[in-house]
Amino acid sequence: AVHALATALGVSATGAVIESFPITPDRLAFIQSWRVDHGDLKAAKGAPEAIFRLANVEPDAIRRYQRIVEEMAQQGLRILAVAETPAVEADALPDAPFHLLGLLAFEDPIRPDVPTAVEAARRAGVAVAMITGDYPATARAIAAAAGIDAAAGVMTGDEIVATPPADLPE
Numbered sequence: 001a002v003h004a005l006a007t008a009l010g011v012s013a014t015g016a017v018i019e020s021f022p023i024t025p026d027r028l029a030f031i032q033s034w035r036v037d038h039g040d041l042k043a044a045k046g047a048p049e050a051i052f053r054l055a056n057v058e059p060d061a062i063r064r065y066q067r068i069v070e071e072m073a074q075q076g077l078r079i080l081a082v083a084e085t086p087a088v089e090a091d092a093l094p095d096a097p098f099h100l101l102g103l104l105a106f107e108d109p110i111r112p113d114v115p116t117a118v119e120a121a122r123r124a125g126v127a128v129a130m131i132t133g134d135y136p137a138t139a140r141a142i143a144a145a146a147g148i149d150a151a152a153g154v155m156t157g158d159e160i161v162a163t164p165p166a167d168l169p170e
Contacts, residue, residue, distance in 0.1 A: 018035060
């Protein structure tokens with residue numbers, strides 16, 4: 001679907017990936033170099049907040065995009081932001097002038113048997129919890145569709161890291 005959209009927008013790749021740069025603690029975005037019709041470029045994808053930082057998006061624009069992200073996440077969609085920059089050397093990546101291209105939303109519906117399995121586990125006395133890297137609103141929507149009670153809320157990775165180890169079992 002992403003390749004079809006890129007082709008429809010006139011950004012068709014003419015060759016294989018030239019190089020890849022995995023997510024790092026300092027750069028929470030996956031970057032690849034591609035050969036495209038008008039030369040080489042580096043494209044980045046990742047969580048919207050990571051790509052907004054990478055592309056130096058203005059605070060007003062971030063707030064507008066964040067409302068869209070929240071709206072899509074509440075529908076259970078998984079959202080990625082994408083950005084591009086002309087090809088630069090790998091050591092210049094931290095300062096590369098990335099330009100935000102937009103957001104992609106993916107629907108990944110739960111399997112039809114999941115709510116039944118969750119209910120059967122609950123009846124058997126099993127406490128059901130969901131662990132995911134999804135955006136919190138996406139996680140809540142997916143939990144609701146699966147029949148998992150998320151009334152107590154969700155915890156983000158940053159909140160888990162900030163929790164004293166003795167409190168984690170709770």
